[in-house]
Amino acid sequence: MSANAIEIEGLRKVYSGSGKLAPKEALKDVDLEVPKGSIFGLLGPNGAGKSTLINIMAGLVLKTAGRVRIWGFDQDVNPRQSRAAIGVMPQELNIDPFFSPRAALDVQAGLYGVPKAQRRTDEILEMIGLADKADAYSRTLSGGMRRRLLLGKALVHRPQVLVLDEPTAGVDIELRQMLWENVRQLNARGMTIILTTHYLEEAEEMCDEIAIINHGAVVARDTKAALIGRLDAKTLVIHPEKLPARDPDLPEGVEVERRPNGALAFSYRRSKTSPGDILEAVRDAGLRIRDVATEEADLQDVFLDLTRAPKDAA
Numbered sequence: 001m002s003a004n005a006i007e008i009e010g011l012r013k014v015y016s017g018s019g020k021l022a023p024k025e026a027l028k029d030v031d032l033e034v035p036k037g038s039i040f041g042l043l044g045p046n047g048a049g050k051s052t053l054i055n056i057m058a059g060l061v062l063k064t065a066g067r068v069r070i071w072g073f074d075q076d077v078n079p080r081q082s083r084a085a086i087g088v089m090p091q092e093l094n095i096d097p098f099f100s101p102r103a104a105l106d107v108q109a110g111l112y113g114v115p116k117a118q119r120r121t122d123e124i125l126e127m128i129g130l131a132d133k134a135d136a137y138s139r140t141l142s143g144g145m146r147r148r149l150l151l152g153k154a155l156v157h158r159p160q161v162l163v164l165d166e167p168t169a170g171v172d173i174e175l176r177q178m179l180w181e182n183v184r185q186l187n188a189r190g191m192t193i194i195l196t197t198h199y200l201e202e203a204e205e206m207c208d209e210i211a212i213i214n215h216g217a218v219v220a221r222d223t224k225a226a227l228i229g230r231l232d233a234k235t236l237v238i239h240p241e242k243l244p245a246r247d248p249d250l251p252e253g254v255e256v257e258r259r260p261n262g263a264l265a266f267s268y269r270r271s272k273t274s275p276g277d278i279l280e281a282v283r284d285a286g287l288r289i290r291d292v293a294t295e296e297a298d299l300q301d302v303f304l305d306l307t308r309a310p311k312d313a314a
Contacts, residue, residue, distance in 0.1 A: 002072055005161050005192035006034035006057065011066035013052050013216075026052040028216040030066070034161075034209075039183070039193040041207035043200070045307050049216040050196050051091075054163055059083040071160045084112065087159035089150045091166040097139035101130045101149050104138060105156055112157035124152045127185075129178060144175040151182065162186060163194045168202065180206065204299040214307045227302050235295040236266045236275050241288040248285035251277045265295075 011030040017023045027049050034040045044050050055061035057068060059079060068075045071085035096104060105121045125131045128148040133141060138149065147167065154162060164183070168176045183206070187193050197203055203210060204224060211221040220227060239262065247256050250266070251273050257265040266278050275294070282289065 002069075003036060004033045004069075005036045005038075005071055006032065006194070007067075007069040008032040008053075008057075009067045011053070011056065011068065012064045013049075013056065013061065014064045026216050027056075027063075030213075030216075030218055032211060032218055032221065034192060034194060036160075036192055037187070037190055038208045039187055039195065039206050041203040041210035042194055042196045042213065043203055043210060043303060044196075044213040048213045048307075050213055051165070053213070054088065054165055054194075054196070057163065058086055058088045084157060085159055086161040086163065087154035087157065088163045089154040089165060089167055091169060093143070093146050093150070095138045095141075095146050095149060097137065099138050100135045101125060101138065101141075101152065102134040104149060105152055108153045109156040114157055119156070120158075121156075124155055127182060128152045144171050147171055147175065147179075151179070155186075159191070161192045161194065163196075165196050166198065167195070168197065168199060200298075200300045200303055210299070212303060212306050219306050220302075224299065228297050228299060231297040231301055231305060232269045232271050233297055233301070234268060234270050236268065236278050237293045237295060238264045238266070238279075238282060238287075238289055239291040240264060240282075241290050244285060244287055248281045248287065250281050254278060 009031055011027055011032075012025070013027040015024045015026055030049075030053065042050055042053070052061060056063050057070060059075065059082065068082070070082040073082035073085060075082045099107065102121055102125065105124060106119065109119045109121070122131070122134075125134050128151055130145060130148055130152065133145060138146065141149065151164075151167070167179055171179075180202075183193055183195075195203065195207060207224065209221070209223050210227060212219050212227075220230075237259075243258070243262060247264075250256065251268075253272050254266055254268045254277075257267070259265055264282075268278065279289075279292075
């Protein structure tokens, strides 16, 4: 049995053109593995190909080429089993306004062939905080409650893999915290979670490993620490006793920023300059240092660096 929940090899998707529009290649030879039991981040700018990739995994969009295995089931060989192994909480609020949450979960379970005796409707309603709204019309639910219901619908068939597509877009802090608590509980029980989000601080906090997709290709895939470690940039922040009239004579490639709080922020490349070189230049300038600190790159810096590169190169 594979150690991966998802295995994708050479995945391509080309949407046919219409009229004067040329065909569009949404995914370009994507190779990706998602380990079982992980919380895996799938990040990328708008139009990068994330939704196409998710819809192909869920069996909602036909691929042009490549191979996709969900929980060991090849989509082309065992399509029913591969679809049953994955649940998707979509970004769009596709809720029937005339169904109650209880009815919506029962219908969804029926679509997946879950026998009535094996349905967990009440358990799921309790988990997502909708037990008290179980029999209300969905149209009376708030936006946050409707998002909870989407999560419940994705769980009715006990999938081994759960995909959360922008789950916290436009929701309040209380709902966001409740959702992440649910995700942690599900992951602790062994469920593999795939998260797409534009809130990079969420991905940095929640995810074990991260893949970044841009222009239909995976441009990076690694642990958070390894991805952040790729950036050579670092900042040394010095709080002098008194601001100098002019900047110190700095090593080549080092830039200084005077911040409103009186600090001097020196940006440098670790591969070319050491903090000691900067401190020596500061002391040579006769500055007395009151405090010193360093600032590391974060996931947002890595994301911007990787997704801007192809555009800049063009």
